[in-house]
Amino acid sequence: MKPFENFKSRVVVFTRPNVDTDQIIPARFLKTTGKEGLGDKLFHDWRYNREGNPIFEFVLNSPATKEAKILLAGENFGCGSSREHAPWALIQFGFKAIISTSFADIFRQNALKNALLPIVVSTSDHVRIVEMVTQDPKMIVEVDLEKQKLTLSQKEYVEFPIDPFSKYCLTQGIDEIQYILEKEDRIREFEKSHRLLIDTRRSNN
């Protein structure tokens, strides 16, 4: 994994609350066995009409959205299904960070594992950012993971929390599987004394 690089970008405002992963990527697109080709399907049923043509009013179809790497989302973003296709689709569309007041647990985990940064801000900061972007849709926000800081203007910034391990992995480009594999001795040691009963290969009757 490449280390996360700080970046500057325009912001797409889509603050609908409780957006579930079925909306981010509808289940019928989960029949793929790869990770590719999901960006076009992002928010599919909100983005396209019955004939498959883009719905102009939907914010992700606006031409200005194309360059934006930050999605300003509503509360409890990513609730519902555990599908990792949701962050894959968001990333393939071009997003690198999502700002919200809260995220669903599994979505947040999945996002972090794909270097899509879930940034939690307070309700008042959220309102402020919405206000600023509405006033100036071309406003550029800088995401600094090292300093855990969103720079909104020369004078204004917002700090955000992130758990230390995720920050370490993202900033150093640490691959979690590799990290765990390096602890293999500890795992084998644990297995020697851990009580286990089942063997999925053999049932008792």
Add this chain to the structure above:
Amino acid sequence: MRIRENRKTIIEKVWDQHIVFEPYEGLDLLYIDLHLIHEVTSPQAFNGLRERGLKVHRPDLTLATVDHSIPTTHRNLVLSDPEAKQQVDKIGKNCTEFGIPFYGIENERQGIVHVIGPELGLTQPGMTIVCGDSHTATHGAFGALAFGIGTTEVEQVLATQCLLAKKPKTFRIQIDGKLKMGVTSKDVILYLISQMGTAKGAGYVFEYCGSLIRSLSMEERMTICNMSIEAGAKAGMVSPDDVTFEYLIHRPFAPKGKKWEEWLSYWKSFTTDELASFDEEVHVDVSKLEPMITFGTNPSMGIGICKPIPDPSCFESSGDQQSLKQALEYMALETGKPLLGHPIDVVFIGSCTNSRLEDLKSAAKVLNGRKVNPRLRVFVVPGSMQVKKEAEREGLDRIFKEAGCDWREPGCSMCIAMNGDELNPGEYCVSTSNRNFEGRQGKGGRTFLASPFTAAACAVTGKITDVRTML
């Protein structure tokens, strides 16, 4: 030290038992006892293993089946959808290559992953269980810590049998009281979610306790744990008791003879200590509960079936108000109007929430000797081959067929609508599944979540109906 030992919740007991070590401050390497996999969230994980040249660390603690994208029409059918076929073929090949036991489409143990784990006796108290599926919480009914994970984590567990995770906060949900006739555990969980909202459980694991929980069968407890995720919790658990052990004793993967006795005393240690404290607690009494039904587009938008559709202004947060307005627009429903009598087009009885034998029995109780409204499509989809076999042995299939229902093969079917079982745009469906999100049962489809009792009653009348008038 000793005092602290006597003050643990079941959540902490299971967690602590599985900590390999703490590799990073505040983060545990957690050992996983059982990893269930299915065709949708695993192929990319196997690709990852191959790219890295890794093996599956413990194929003996891993089990695969197919449920999400398979047809429920005929079992011997060649999959007509090329993408679904590729996905189903792939999991078979991956399991052969990596030595993982696989219950494929023609196996007599195939079924929805959260139905077969418990019915085979693989799900046991004190275990850690994961699956690339958010309804893994179902297995918590046995006192296992079971939660859904993403595909990267599926790959991690395949490669190492471990996950890096932060210890969850604990949330006790005490449910007391006796259910009135026609009210089921599905109504209890729909009520709870309607009170808590979809996000209150974030960061927590629930423990359900209280006199109501103790009075429930394992299948009823599973229905409750299953929907913990709909309140935002990663997992929901019930401390095991005699009902749990009774359910387990003759299951294929349960220990036998002397081994049973040994494990029984170990399992009994996984109950919450009397003096344990929780980070959060709530207490509800369900004695007066009515059958519940959802009217909106997330599972927290639920009401007693005789109640009118609420007004958005009744909700405190502007987010909830906005969600409700959007939901009513999508559902084409009006504030203040009753749901009772609202016409429907489809009834779906199935899913990992409500497709077990008891669920089918309660639906059959209503449908016995009655006919479903001929205008409707009514799907009854058993949760597994075992459930199907038992239901047929008891003659339930005959009741369903004579009533005019479509008795189908096991799978997730119209809960997730990946396999062609789906609603048409604009159709209304009463469904025993767990999610009423926009388009969940097919693009443009509209879902009312309810119990198997209620679903069966609605199937007969063709409209939203209070099952208590039919029992």
